Structure formats: structure tokens, C-alpha cells
Amino acid sequence: MKTSQTIPEKKLAKNSTSLAPSCDETLYATCEAVGDLIQFWGFKKLTGMVWCYLYLSPEPCSALEIREGLGISAGSVSMTLKELLHWGVVSRSTPHGERTQQFTAEGDLWKMVSKVLRERDLEQIERTLDTLRNSREALFPADRSKKESLEKFRAARLTEMIQAGNLVSGLLSKLLKTGRINVRPFWPFHLGSLVGSGARKKQSQKKGTRS
Amino acid sequence: MKTSQTIPEKKLAKNSTSLAPSCDETLYATCEAVGDLIQFWGFKKLTGMVWCYLYLSPEPCSALEIREGLGISAGSVSMTLKELLHWGVVSRSTPHGERTQQFTAEGDLWKMVSKVLRERDLEQIERTLDTLRNSREALFPADRSKKESLEKFRAARLTEMIQAGNLVSGLLSKLLKTGRINVRPFWPFHLGSLVGSGARKKQSQKKGTRS
DNA sequence: CAAGTATTTCAAAAATTGTTGAAACATCAA
DNA sequence: TTGATGTTTCAACAATTTTTGAAATACTTG
Incomplete structure (x- = not known):
């Protein structure tokens, strides 16, 4: 229901000389757009941004990289990742005996x-x-x-x-x-505005549908 | 993403003696439930509550009645109604030469x-x-x-x-x-978890779908 | 174990959103 | 026009949510 916040100046203009948006700017803008959508869907904007950041990364990322890439605090990264892990849309891995954990976005939307x-x-x-x-x-x-x-x-x-x-x-x-929508039933009340295209008229009262 | 607020004690227990919930309590609870759902969908809770209040009212209501029925301020009622009118889900009417306007919920969900x-x-x-x-x-x-x-x-x-x-x-x-969903296409990526029931396997690339 | 680094937690600060109430405004009748 | 009543607006207040930062904790290596 709400949208953009003031864009943190951060480390954005790292390599800003070209006319075309630098890679980082594009990346940030993309994450923001996804963040907004996800926020619209009821999550925190950051949740969407972090997920997107990972989704657009070919390699797993460390918390630190996300932190710097999006310019947010360590605490935020940690809590957001926790949430994403909870939702099972990001996975954690600790390569070999490294001490830094890595995060990867679930690739299947x-x-x-x-x-x-x-x-x-x-x-x-x-x-x-x-x-x-x-x-x-x-x-x-x-x-x-x-x-x-x-x-x-x-x-x-x-x-x-x-x-x-x-x-x-x-x-x-x-x-x-x-994983498929293929239902005949339609909004069964006040058919008013509904003059759907060709299909049978059966009101569809499936057994399972208690009401 | 959030839920109930402290229930305003208001005029709830108007006729509270019976064991069964009084009508007003039921009404309020219903409005709250709908309010929560609507809030979940990205609107203000009050928006859903006011709409529901009207939807459950056989007669058009005045702002005052809503105000008292839900225990909210005049300002809130006014602004919420404005929003509902904007969305076209509530209509206003001023019966004859009365000075008080009446509101009705759109009956078609x-x-x-x-x-x-x-x-x-x-x-x-x-x-x-x-x-x-x-x-x-x-x-x-x-x-x-x-x-x-x-x-x-x-x-x-x-x-x-x-x-x-x-x-x-x-x-x-x-x-x-x-007003009808009757599409064959399914999520066309990473079919992973999608082993849909009986239906042809066509990947469905409809002409109109730019990508 | 101690030192060094990574990570989490959480209270407090910041930001955002929602609500109120009173003043301004509108409308109508007398 | 005035008075009575209904309605809207909006600045201040309240409540909620989000973010931070620093302390606490965990983990690894020397």
C-alpha cells in the first residue's frame, strides 16, 4: 500500500560515469521493483529486495555482500534471511570448512x-x-x-x-x-457483469464445497 | 500482516444477558473478520469493517449509524466512506429532501x-x-x-x-x-513440483503473451 | 582456551500508517 | 441571514511496523 522510500545514496555510484545505468543501479532498481511488489503482497519490502538480490546472483552470496549490495544493516540482513529461510525460498550453505555462510535463492518461482x-x-x-x-x-x-x-x-x-x-x-x-487452473466454475452470485464467453452453464456445485 | 486491535468496549454489551452472542457482538466480530481479510489484502482494516457493516445492513445507513455501530470517529467514517465510494463499492443516496446522506454497499461481490x-x-x-x-x-x-x-x-x-x-x-x-478462469496454460518454468493431473502437455505459448 | 570473525538478538530510534477531534465548510429551514 | 445539523478536512496524536546498532552469542582456527 505504500511505496518508495528515499533511495539510500550508499555505494550506488561506484562506477558511475557511463550514461547507461551502471550495473549496480540497475540491480538496485530491480530489487526495489520486486520489493515493492512483494510489499504489495504483504511482506516487508526488504524481504523482496533481498530475495531478488539473491535470485539475480549466479553465485551464492554471503550476508556481508547483501549488506553492502543493498546498503542495509547487519541486523536487517540476518532477520530478513531468517524469514526467507523460513519460507523456504532461500537456502543456506556453508562451503567446506568456511566460516561464512552462503545464501542462494530458490530458483523455482x-x-x-x-x-x-x-x-x-x-x-x-x-x-x-x-x-x-x-x-x-x-x-x-x-x-x-x-x-x-x-x-x-x-x-x-x-x-x-x-x-x-x-x-x-x-x-x-x-x-x-x-499446479494448474482448469476450472469451470465461476463466480456463482449476482451474475450481473459476468457474461463469460462460450462454455456450459452448469452452476458447478462440487461435492467438496461446503457452504 | 497484523491483526486484531484492542476491541473497543463501546456500546457492545447493549443487550448482553443471553449466553449466545448478542447481535451486536456477532455483527462486530463479523466486521472485524472481514476487516482483517481486507487488511490482509492491503487496505485499512476500517475500510473492510465499514464495508461489511453496510453489506450486512438491509437498509442504507447514515454516517452516524456507522459511527456508533462500529465505535469510530466521525472523521474516520467520512474518510473511509470516501474511499469506498472511490472504489465504487458503496453508493451514496440522499432520500428526498433529507439532509442526511445514506450509504449502501454494492451487493455484487x-x-x-x-x-x-x-x-x-x-x-x-x-x-x-x-x-x-x-x-x-x-x-x-x-x-x-x-x-x-x-x-x-x-x-x-x-x-x-x-x-x-x-x-x-x-x-x-x-x-x-x-469472469471466468478457463485456461490451460500453467506455470511454464521449472516445472519441478508441477505434475498436474490429466490434461495435455502443450507448453502453451499464446500469441498475445509478450515476454 | 583465546582471539578473531561471523551471526543473531533485541531494545531503542526512525519511519510509516491510522485515528481522532475540532474547526471549517455545506446545506437546509425558518 | 441565522441557526441547526450534517459532512469534510487536516494537523496533532497514537499505534504499528521497520530498521538500526551494539551487545551477546556462536563458531573456527591457532
């Missing part, structure tokens, strides 16, 4: 994305769905017979939200399981 | 989601892609002949990221255009 989708986004959706289901239950317990219309209305809207959540959650799981 | 996906997420991806393409160009201009291997490596990785971005962006656009 999909692994990275899917891990986060699964462990973070999917879980957040489920968390929300739980609350919504509880709310509906509280509003509309056993007998759904005579009830104030207010509660009826709310229960109906909750149902809409829950169905939407189920749909998203289902799509996500499927994508994560098969 | 898809409209809401798609608007944000289009105007925010898609744009962020495009922004990032622009930078990545520029970087690659800077690293690897016209002649892609003899070049240091470092630059070669980086250009290759940039290409991977760009392709991934193109894929996501393409899927999103398609989804937004047709």
Missing part, C-alpha cells in the same frame, strides 16, 4: 509463490471463513424458520460471502495441488 | 473484487513488469551476443520473472474480462 499462497493466503481465507460461518450460525441456528427479517437478511449475505470464500479457497487449493 | 483486482493488483504487476523489462534491456541491449556471464545470468532470471508476471497478468485480465 512457482515453489516460492505456492508456498506463500498455501501457508499464508489460504489460511487467512480459511480463518475468515470460520468466523463468517460462526456468525451465520449465531444468527441463524438450528431452525431457520421464523426469524426477524434483519437476521434473515444478514444470514443471506453471510452466505454469499461464505460461498465466495469457498470458491476462492477451492480454486486456490486446486491450483496449489495440481 | 464480484464487482467489488474485480474492480480492485483490475485497478490495483493488475496495475501493480504491470508496474513491476515495466521495471523488469527495462532492467533486462539495460543489462542486455540490442546485441545479445558476447556478454559477461553475470549479465547473461541476470538477464535470464529477469526473463523468468517477466514470464511469470506475464502469465499472472494474462490470467488476471482474462478472468476480469470474462
Whole structure:
């Protein structure tokens, strides 16, 4: 939701004479762009930048190199790497009997994305769905017979939200399981703006989809 | 990335005697859950809460009602509503010659989601892609002949990221255009973990996908 | 073990973001 | 126009998040 910070002057202009951006500038800008995207996705900007720095490095990097390459503190590097390791998108190695550990970015982008989708986004959706289901239950317990219309209305809207959540959650799981999206179901409510192209009209109520 | 704040005691326990949560508590909890989800998605929590409050209201609400219902300040209500109006997910109406304006939540969840996906997420991806393409160009201009291997490596990785971005962006656009996901292509790199279920193996290089 | 270097931790500082409340503004009726 | 009420704005305040830097810890070698 937020973007660029003041660009640290750092050691950027190490070899700045040419008109074209020096390699370091380009590198930094790239890391920043990725950092922004990753921040947009809910992580810290630095997390994205460090990952990108590693991803663009043919050789494993030491913490010190990252530190200098991005102009951040030792503490930041350490904590960011810890986070990246936790997410399994960076791996650590200590070559032979060296004392300095080296870091490498996971080369498979999909692994990275899917891990986060699964462990973070999917879980957040489920968390929300739980609350919504509880709310509906509280509003509309056993007998759904005579009830104030207010509660009826709310229960109906909750149902809409829950169905939407189920749909998203289902799509996500499927994508994560098969690595492929190939689903027919579409947003099943208020079809309003949805006049999708050619395909059968089946409303798609898959068995597994509780709602 | 963050969650609950201390729950304002407000006027919650208005009619708290029953064991089951009072309606207001349930309502508040629901709004909070949605607020959290929306916050997770990059908005302010209040934005989600206010939207949810309206969405669960059969009648249009005045600013005052929201103010009291959620226990927030007049300023917050005003600014949050402004934002929601901007996103087109809430509409304003002033019944007859009344002086108090009323607010209603858009009932179509898809409209809401798609608007944000289009105007925010898609744009962020495009922004990032622009930078990545520029970087690659800077690293690897016209002649892609003899070049240091470092630059070669980086250009290759940039290409991977760009392709991934193109894929996501393409899927999103398609989804937004047709309201339906029905694509065969899958993540085209490092197939590693992807052993998708039954479907042809075509690598899918659709014409429109620049990379 | 001691010295030297690498790494982590974490309290405090900095930066950012979110909220309030009161003043300014708008609108309408009398 | 004035008074009453509803709405917006925005500077100050509050809360949260991020980053730093220095102390503590770990690890290796001599």
C-alpha cells in the first residue's frame, strides 16, 4: 500500500560515469521493483529486495555482500534471511570448512509463490471463513424458520460471502495441488457483469464445497 | 500482516444477558473478520469493517449509524466512506429532501473484487513488469551476443520473472474480462513440483503473451 | 582456551500508517 | 441571514511496523 522510500545514496555510484545505468543501479532498481511488489503482497519490502538480490546472483552470496549490495544493516540482513529461510525460498550453505555462510535463492518461482499462497493466503481465507460461518450460525441456528427479517437478511449475505470464500479457497487449493487452473466454475452470485464467453452453464456445485 | 486491535468496549454489551452472542457482538466480530481479510489484502482494516457493516445492513445507513455501530470517529467514517465510494463499492443516496446522506454497499461481490483486482493488483504487476523489462534491456541491449556471464545470468532470471508476471497478468485480465478462469496454460518454468493431473502437455505459448 | 570473525538478538530510534477531534465548510429551514 | 445539523478536512496524536546498532552469542582456527 505504500511505496518508495528515499533511495539510500550508499555505494550506488561506484562506477558511475557511463550514461547507461551502471550495473549496480540497475540491480538496485530491480530489487526495489520486486520489493515493492512483494510489499504489495504483504511482506516487508526488504524481504523482496533481498530475495531478488539473491535470485539475480549466479553465485551464492554471503550476508556481508547483501549488506553492502543493498546498503542495509547487519541486523536487517540476518532477520530478513531468517524469514526467507523460513519460507523456504532461500537456502543456506556453508562451503567446506568456511566460516561464512552462503545464501542462494530458490530458483523455482512457482515453489516460492505456492508456498506463500498455501501457508499464508489460504489460511487467512480459511480463518475468515470460520468466523463468517460462526456468525451465520449465531444468527441463524438450528431452525431457520421464523426469524426477524434483519437476521434473515444478514444470514443471506453471510452466505454469499461464505460461498465466495469457498470458491476462492477451492480454486486456490486446486491450483496449489495440481499446479494448474482448469476450472469451470465461476463466480456463482449476482451474475450481473459476468457474461463469460462460450462454455456450459452448469452452476458447478462440487461435492467438496461446503457452504 | 497484523491483526486484531484492542476491541473497543463501546456500546457492545447493549443487550448482553443471553449466553449466545448478542447481535451486536456477532455483527462486530463479523466486521472485524472481514476487516482483517481486507487488511490482509492491503487496505485499512476500517475500510473492510465499514464495508461489511453496510453489506450486512438491509437498509442504507447514515454516517452516524456507522459511527456508533462500529465505535469510530466521525472523521474516520467520512474518510473511509470516501474511499469506498472511490472504489465504487458503496453508493451514496440522499432520500428526498433529507439532509442526511445514506450509504449502501454494492451487493455484487464480484464487482467489488474485480474492480480492485483490475485497478490495483493488475496495475501493480504491470508496474513491476515495466521495471523488469527495462532492467533486462539495460543489462542486455540490442546485441545479445558476447556478454559477461553475470549479465547473461541476470538477464535470464529477469526473463523468468517477466514470464511469470506475464502469465499472472494474462490470467488476471482474462478472468476480469470474462469472469471466468478457463485456461490451460500453467506455470511454464521449472516445472519441478508441477505434475498436474490429466490434461495435455502443450507448453502453451499464446500469441498475445509478450515476454 | 583465546582471539578473531561471523551471526543473531533485541531494545531503542526512525519511519510509516491510522485515528481522532475540532474547526471549517455545506446545506437546509425558518 | 441565522441557526441547526450534517459532512469534510487536516494537523496533532497514537499505534504499528521497520530498521538500526551494539551487545551477546556462536563458531573456527591457532
